[in-house]
Amino acid sequence: MTTRAPAPPPAEVAFPALGTTAVLLVTDPQALPAAEAVLRAELSAVDLTCSRFRPDSELTRVNRNAGDTMTVSAPFAEALQAALRAARLTDGAVDPTVGRAMTALGYDRTFASLHPEDARPLPPAQPAPGWRRIVFDPRSRRLRLPPHTHLDLGATAKACTADRAARRAAAATGCGVLVSLGGDLTVAGQAPDGGWRIGLADDHAQPATDHTPAIAVTSGALATSGIRVRTWQRAGRILHHIVDPATGESVGPVWRTATVAAATCVDANTASTAAIVLGHRAVDWLRGTALPARLVDLDGNVMHLSGWPPDSATTPGPTPGDPR
Template identity: 70%
Template sequence: MTPGTHPTGTARAAFPALGTTAAVLVTEPEALPVAESVLRAEVAAVDRACSRFRPDSELTRVNVRAGSPTTVGQYFAEALGAALHAARITDGAVDPTVGRAVLALGYDRTFASVRPDDARPLPVARPAPGWQRIVFDPRTRRLHLPPRTHLDLGATAKAHAAERAARRAAERSGCGVLVSLGGDLATAGPAPRGGWRVGLVDDHTEPATAGTPCVAVSGGALATSGVRVRTWRRSGRTVHHIVDPATGACPAPTWRTVSVAAADCVDANAAATAAVVLGERAPAWLGAAALPARLTGIDGGVSCLGGWPQDVAPLAPGGAR
């Protein structure tokens, strides 16, 4: 999923961040420096608090102290709150206690450094400890993880950062803003005429082309999760970064990508990731949640639910910028 052709009068800035691409679009070009500054500050904050790959991040400190109570900072508390919210609304299909399972698959360093073909045998998969075992008081910010539990806030922290950045950039600039962090898009303020055009691609780094399906987003958020981009081979089999908390292993491949629209980016991200985990059960679950969604199967077949347009319009020639 990638922002599509720029509506007339808008401006865009983008830069590498969090192992992906951060982008911001504004409806008033003169507001772009302010909006970009807000996004860069937000990216730096979420990286300091929630990175699995920084020895000085707060997440690293929290995981080292698993089994003992600790007090966390305000930003980390908000990110953890978003992760626990995602666990609740997905009935545990998205669970922040999958950290050790993700490490066991070989995702123990930045994705650019992950061995593309790791010959080491896969360890026996074990269910995640479970988000319900986390003891956290958001008022005092006191946290107690079960022993040997590692948190992974990756996806929800990124979505939370996108939501915060869009809201703050709109407040400071006084115009409409779209923020994209990888597959997570959040909007705030008035949308451009006709909405923000978003191309639906497996890999957000791929440029949208004339035939790329596209939707117009006038508000809220849109998130895409999939199993085509962050993949590698381990002991002769293909694995990816999404883990089923119930098993500690990658879920059986059913959906190549899932895009979900929601009022909030964390909700959209949680639902899209949960759909990948739930596999064949995803359409019924998304239908019960009444969330617009587009599911692309491993075979390329597309299913649209909850009012998602069945006939998405292609991007105009030129695609994304």
């Protein structure tokens, strides 16, 4: 009788990207360089296309020309369509036209560059112009934003990048791949025995412990949205990066974190962000989607929806959290 040698543990690399941390794991350690090259290429492309903070990005050019009709690139069109789909599926709870509101709140540069305490007064909050006012033809890629409208494609573009990079890396290497961008993650290829062990926490950058709840993922994606990590002070108020399009202000605190599982990272991210924006209404809305979800309120009470398994503490791997 012969016995199969145990598979080597997944190989991992992590590095700063898109204002957060990119983490890549592969089941075949020899495939790590090739998979990393794929991921870095995807990250470079989306940063040049969709960054709010680069003066040379396509998004900056589009926002600068709001009110005019222009032709956008195919990558930008793909990112915009994902953002518009998210807005449609959430009835505007996740809306790409919150760019000016983000800037008004003080999130006008990379998070690492923000002043943690800013004494400048806050300008009066204004609702986002609304995604329905965007005129876009996917076939010609002709786009017209309403005047004075700025897009923010960060969350959905990041999630799309995770999905695309995982698929491409798995196809290039033939092994199992996990890509996590700021804790929003997607997997592709054959998962390791027992699945990818994923820790659940407010902040993906914090080291996991034996008491960290964890879940096994064999396919699809997870995304976590929360209000505790990307925070700053402005005029004496504590603000965070998730904006309610209806008010133009940081969402009022109801859920500390919302984690959602879906077939793709972009769908998981859309649902987790919508849950934070919807507040108490998120429970019924998430049940309507039938997506497994885990909500944590401000006191740390946990609610599981649509078949999310009970929390179990075990030594986990990458930790979702810190959504962009």
